[in-house]
Amino acid sequence: MSETTSETTSETTPGGGRRVSRRTLLVGGSAAGLGAAAVAVYAARDELSRMWWRLPGIDKPRKAGVVDQPGAEWIAASGANWRWADRPDDYVIDRVVIHVVQGSYDDAVRVFRDPGHRAAAHYVVRRDGHIAQMVRELDVAFHAGNRPYNERSIGIEHEGFVSEPRSFTDAMYRASARLTASICERYGIPRDREHIVGHVEVPGTDHTDPGRHWDWDRYIRLVRAVRVPRTST
Secondary structure: OOHHHHHOOOEEOOOOOEEOOHHHHHHHHHHHHHHHHHHHHHHHHHHHHHOHHHOOOOOOOOOOOOOOOOOOEEOOOOHHHEEOOOOOOOOOOOEEEEEEOOEOHHHHHHHHOOOOOOOOOOEEEOOOOOEEEOOOOOOEEOOOOOHHHHHHEEEEEEOEOOOOHHHOOHHHHHHHHHHHHHHHHHHOOOOOOOOEEEHHHOOOOOOOOOOOOOOHHHHHHHHHHOOOOOOOO
16 A cells, blocks of 8 residues: 555544544645646646737738628728637637617627727628628637637627618518528528527526517528538638
């Protein structure tokens, strides 16, 4: 029997119970401490592995004005409202989050360009179906109010108000559905309600959008009906 084993046995107390020796507590405490340290080291390594792009000369190419979604207009959000990343290499993209701005398209663009707002979605969809891209898909936009969801998702903002059914036009639904279908195709995301969610469904959020007037059945049907051309590699 080893020294460690012989000194870490428990002792019988006067009442017939078992008392753990001081040696056991010390060894157990050390093991727990080492376990916590190991977890911290792995967490630090994981974080560092996601930050390689911060080193000079190796950030992923970004061309001014180039969009991920064909036909979208590039309008850059303030750098305070998103952070650089290298998705999907550092964070897997497996969600699309649907938002309603509670205002106009111009309102959304204005606040996403405001560094004091501290939030932005990747896209904004107007009532007539026009789409602006404001954050690149490879980067993390601050749109969901939940860091893990920000890291794993693409956010799509829609012009309108949750209390006004007229906000959600046919042109908006169809343009947004084409956008969501394209995102799903790019990242292999299933076109279903588990992976295409409302802001209200993000854990910990206090938002209610897109609200009860957003027609999810219609939207998912439209998303599934879109045939996205495959690009050659």
